[in-house]
Amino acid sequence: MSEFARLSAEINDLLCILNVLNWDARTQMPPGGSVTRAQQSATLTGVAQEKLLSPAFEQAVRAALDADPNDRAAQQTLEATSALKRVPETLTRELAALKGEAQDVWAEAKAANDFPRFAPYLERMVHLSRDLADALGYQDHPYDALLNLYEPGLTTATLLPLLQRLREHHVPLLQAIMRQPEPRTDFLDRHYPAAEQRAFSLRLAQAFGYDLTRGRLDASAHPFEISFTRQDVRITTRYQETFLPGALFGTLHETGHALYEQGVAPELSRTVLASDLLGLYAVGGASFGTHESQSRLWENRVGRSRAFWDLHFPALQQQFPEQLQGVSAAEFHRAVNRVRPSLIRVEADELTYDLHIMLRVELESRLIAGELSVQDLPAAWNARVKADLGLDVPDDARGVLQDIHWSTGYFGSFPTYTVGNVMAAQFYRAAQAALPQLDAQLASGDYTPLREWLTQHIYRHGRTYTPHELLERATGSGLDPQPYLDYLSEKFTGLYALEAHA
Amino acid sequence: MSEFARLSAEINDLLCILNVLNWDARTQMPPGGSVTRAQQSATLTGVAQEKLLSPAFEQAVRAALDADPNDRAAQQTLEATSALKRVPETLTRELAALKGEAQDVWAEAKAANDFPRFAPYLERMVHLSRDLADALGYQDHPYDALLNLYEPGLTTATLLPLLQRLREHHVPLLQAIMRQPEPRTDFLDRHYPAAEQRAFSLRLAQAFGYDLTRGRLDASAHPFEISFTRQDVRITTRYQETFLPGALFGTLHETGHALYEQGVAPELSRTVLASDLLGLYAVGGASFGTHESQSRLWENRVGRSRAFWDLHFPALQQQFPEQLQGVSAAEFHRAVNRVRPSLIRVEADELTYDLHIMLRVELESRLIAGELSVQDLPAAWNARVKADLGLDVPDDARGVLQDIHWSTGYFGSFPTYTVGNVMAAQFYRAAQAALPQLDAQLASGDYTPLREWLTQHIYRHGRTYTPHELLERATGSGLDPQPYLDYLSEKFTGLYALEAHA
Incomplete structure (x- = not known):
């Protein structure tokens, strides 16, 4: 060695x-x-x-x-350590100290719906984050330096037009959906005992290929996946006994992350290629966006598909016979894919989630660039929510104060959720091309071919390649929103009986 | 700072x-x-x-x-680091390598009842442990250097006569007990669901004062207590659904350890006085023996007393109405104090446990001194079991191979169990003298005065004092077996209706 x-x-x-x-x-x-x-x-x-x-x-x-x-x-190590050495120790200390304080103030301000209480801390955090960007270095836009912490190689110049293209697609699609009748969802809110939710979700996770000899499922306030090498990859979920989809799809989501980590090649364990040196934590996935592509792929593309529920709904109904009495697989599928604009990101559906991300990314990139002041932030937030989601923001607690991210200085992490959606569709299309029987395999509950394709093209490589390289190698192209737009159009056109949507 | x-x-x-x-x-x-x-x-x-x-x-x-x-x-640190620096790096490495291997071989040898398979590894372990003793240094007996790792200041010259005195007391007492009729114990072996065992044991632990905002109870193959500062002190137990006393008294035992750790003064957290520098792990208790004195005190002195079951048996019976139907508190008390010679240390009762310890201590001190060869060990073991416990050892798996300790090089740790028993009785007698209402308080379920006395005189000091200093300060005397002998005589004379025993 x-x-x-x-x-x-x-x-x-x-x-x-x-x-x-x-x-x-x-x-x-x-x-x-x-x-x-x-x-x-x-x-x-x-x-x-x-x-x-x-x-x-x-x-x-x-x-x-x-x-x-x-x-x-060695290359990656030198890049990361050189970047870290460019950050003055005083800045690192100031950021660490501010994080602790700003989080507490944010929590108080959110509880009291008092943005002015938080504003000076946010201003300071923006300021220090800009200093961090300057220290790390960038070519075109200071936000690029922060993006690079979460999604190496992604630039503001690529990201903003991509988000704009999604907006131009999502907003009219959402408006068309809003003109249609709402699906029935009452049965999702019945009483579902946590222990039975757990048993059912875990069976699905295992069906996807989550290996419990190298993992376990626990409960936590916020669901997450975490790994201590590929040999021990744990997930958590949160049980709400009067809302079935939370823990169920939460578990499938974290299972996607876990399949990625469990699929990293054994020889990458205990190497830099299973370590995020800039973020200083152990992770096998190539980036936040790449990771999110896998959680979204397994949660949404597989787990919210009609074929999935045609196969698994009978077992769910058997587990919860009273709660789901008289409900059909088709009705359940429609219910768990209901689209409805909402104020809160973490409660958003598959379509509107991106709109929540876009507004954050646009606002935070302007904050970092000095084009938007903290003082003007709430008004900018509320205007964007009105324009994209058609909603009036009743208070800052349900508006600009809702997320913890900015209080902890995580500028640049929001985009990775939407980048993950885009990548997921690209990977899935490439898998479909490589596996002609894929739809039939998934419909029959055989998840092995898909998981093996993903392992071969993504998981096993760990952090060997940048997200862009990984995408190029697996799909033959760079970041391209078309497969994602096609998927969403087709899905919601069908679900809501819309006129065919571009 | x-x-x-x-x-x-x-x-x-x-x-x-x-x-x-x-x-x-x-x-x-x-x-x-x-x-x-x-x-x-x-x-x-x-x-x-x-x-x-x-x-x-x-x-x-x-x-x-x-x-x-x-x-x-600072004094303790200098002592510990000086000792550690006297140990050659090659020896440390050899010991670490041998431990891993010897444990595996021991497990195989035990499963196959094949002492000769283990013998060469044990020989090597004795040899390296003797080298370790020589490196650490000692005055009279090489075993002293190893004792000092677990019980600072304890010497072979003090220990062996003390054990001999216990033997001269225990063996005739055991023989007298064996002439009496056995108490009824059938009801202990009924079916007790683990979840209910857990609930009842945890209530008792909390009654003793175990603070669950700074602790938790889990299940594990071997019960233990472990602390990550006084703010997070965790215990485990093992549930046997057809044997009630295991998890019940196991929990009370670990609770005693936990009360010690939770009672360490806050200002000792994150200091050397909550760290075992020689053993290289975090612990607030002064020594293995001191720690064991507290687990034994709460488990046996409090938890196996007649007053304890007069108070708590009705609740136990309510929790397990069918299993304990028609059983009285007195019968239950007699059952959980049954004395019977057995081959296996970890299954031994309060009285015979010390006899298991004595034989190990005498044999291991002679191994380290070079007075006994590994080859002669099984015969010496079996002779001692026959003399003290009156039993024939049918095979080495139930004899000399039963414990993992020697395969891991833990020579010198066995005495701390019996030293703990002796200290527990000394501490208890001092608490009785200081708290005239102690018996009445315990009988009414008020454990606070006892816990506070122990905290004041033992727990809060962490590792500030040596075990000897702690004992002197709390009881006015050094290690003295008399209170322990008095306690055992009185207890078993009563339980077995013996003639008054010296």
Whole structure:
């Protein structure tokens, strides 16, 4: 084992341990442990950072590059550590200190519907994030530097026109849907005991191929997937006993993330190619968007399809005979695909979700560029919600204050949700082309060919390739919204009996 | 915060994180995670060790001692790091490598009842442990150096006569008991659903004062208590659905450990005085024996007393009405205190347990001193079991191969179980003297005065004092078996209607 491999393994170990601490804090830890746990995580983060930026590691990286200038892991390491070394320590400290404080203030401000309370913290966060962008460096737009933290290679110049094209498609489609009668959904809100929800969801996750000898499902306030190498990939969900789709599709969503992590090639475990060095945590997926493409693909493309429920609805009905009495598979399928504009992103349906993302991305890129002031933010938010979703925002708590992201400085992460949708459709189209029997296989509950295609073209590579390279290799093209637009048009045209939609 | 305090806090954080990894591996981790988890633990152990033995830390320790020569934490740190630095790196590596291998071979040998298969590994382990003792240093007996790892200050010269005195008491008492009729115990073996066992045990743990906002109870193959600072102290138990006492008294036992850890003074969190630097893990208790004194005190002294079951048996009977129909509190009390010689240590009752310990301590101290060969070990074991317990050992699997300890090199840890029993009786007698209403308080279910006395005199001090100092301060005397002998005599004389026993 080379010195570079040995030190990389140590760093990946430490990042995996940070993930264990994080998982435990969010699923198992008694409340009394929170303060000392935060100290423990901070100490371990410091140790990992120190090792990552140590002269010994730099020397090992350079030796690896001397031995093989095309060593992907070494190249990525050098890029990441060079970027991190460009960030002044004072800025890192200021950002860390502000994050803790700003999150608390945000929570208070949201509870009190008091944007002015949060505004100075947000201003400071925008300011420091811009400083961070300047330190990291960019070519055209400061927002590019932040995008790069979550979606390496994605630029504002590519992203904004792509989002605009989606808007031009989604808004008229939404308006057409709104003119149609609403599907029946009353049966989704009946009483569904959590234990039975869990059993059913977990069976579906296993049917997709989630390997429980290397994983487990727990409950948490916010669902997530996290991995400590491909050998231990855990997911969580949240049970609402009077709303069936939450835990059910939440589990399928996290299962998509988990299939990605469980599918990373074993030889990438304990390497830089299973570590996000800029974000300083262990992850096998190539980027946030690539990861999201897999959660969305399994949740929406597979799990919300008509074929899926034609196959699985009888078992669901057997599990919940009273709650679903007299409901057909077709009705259930329509209900879980209902489209309706809403104020809250995390409650949005498959179609309107992108509209929530677009408004955030446009506003945050302008904040970072200095084109929009924090003071003008609420009005800009509300105008956009009115224009895209047709809704009046009644208060900032249900408007500009709804998400935690900006209080933690996660500027640049929102786009990855929509980029994930776009990529999912591209990957799926490529899989369809490669697997002529795909639709029939999925209809019969055989998820192995799809999972194996995805593993072969995406999962096993870990972080070896950039998202763009991965997309090119798997689909033959760069980011292209057409397959996604085609999918949504066809799906909702059928579901809502619309005139054929461009 | 001094540099010594800052670096100590980091080291304690890392040791607490090691405990989190350990807890997770034993209670939550899917089986597929074991290999990469072991690598993660090894990496983190290496980081902690490096920090502990770094020149920077030594400099900080010396600066702290310059500032205050009586700084307990700094004194203990210097002692521990000096001892660790005396151990050659090659020996540490050889021991670590042998442990992994010897454990596997031991498990195979035990399953196959094949002592000769294990013998060469045990020989090597004895040899390396003796090397370790020589490196650590000792005055009179090489076994002292190993004892010191678990029970600082305890010597072979004190220990062996103490054990002999217990034997001279226990063996005739056991023989007297064996001449009496056996109590009825059939009702203990009925079907007790695990969930109800858990609910009842946890209520008792909370009644003792176990704070669930800083703790939790899980299931594991081997019960244990573990802490990640006093703010997060977790216990586990093992449920046997056809044997009630296992999980019930197991939970009370671990609760005793947990009360100790939860009672450590807050200002000792993240210090050396909540860290076992020689063993390299986080713990607030002063030693293994001191810790065991608390688990035994709450399990046996409180939890197996007649007053305890007079108070709690009605609730137990209500929880299990069919299983305990027609059983009285007195019968239940007699059943859970039944004495019967057995081959297996972990199944032994309160009285015979010490006899199992004595034989191990005598044999292992002679192995380390080179007075007994591994080849002669099984015969020596079997002779001792016959003499003390009156039993013939049918095979080595139920004899010399039954415990994992020697395969992992834990020579010197066995005595702490019996030392804990002895200390528990001393502490209890001191508490009785200080709290004239103690018996009445316990009889009424008021555990607060006892817990507060123990917190005041033991728990809050963490590892500030050696076990001997702690005992002296709390009871006015050193290790003294008399209170323990008095307690056992009185208890079993009453339970078995014996003639008054010396």
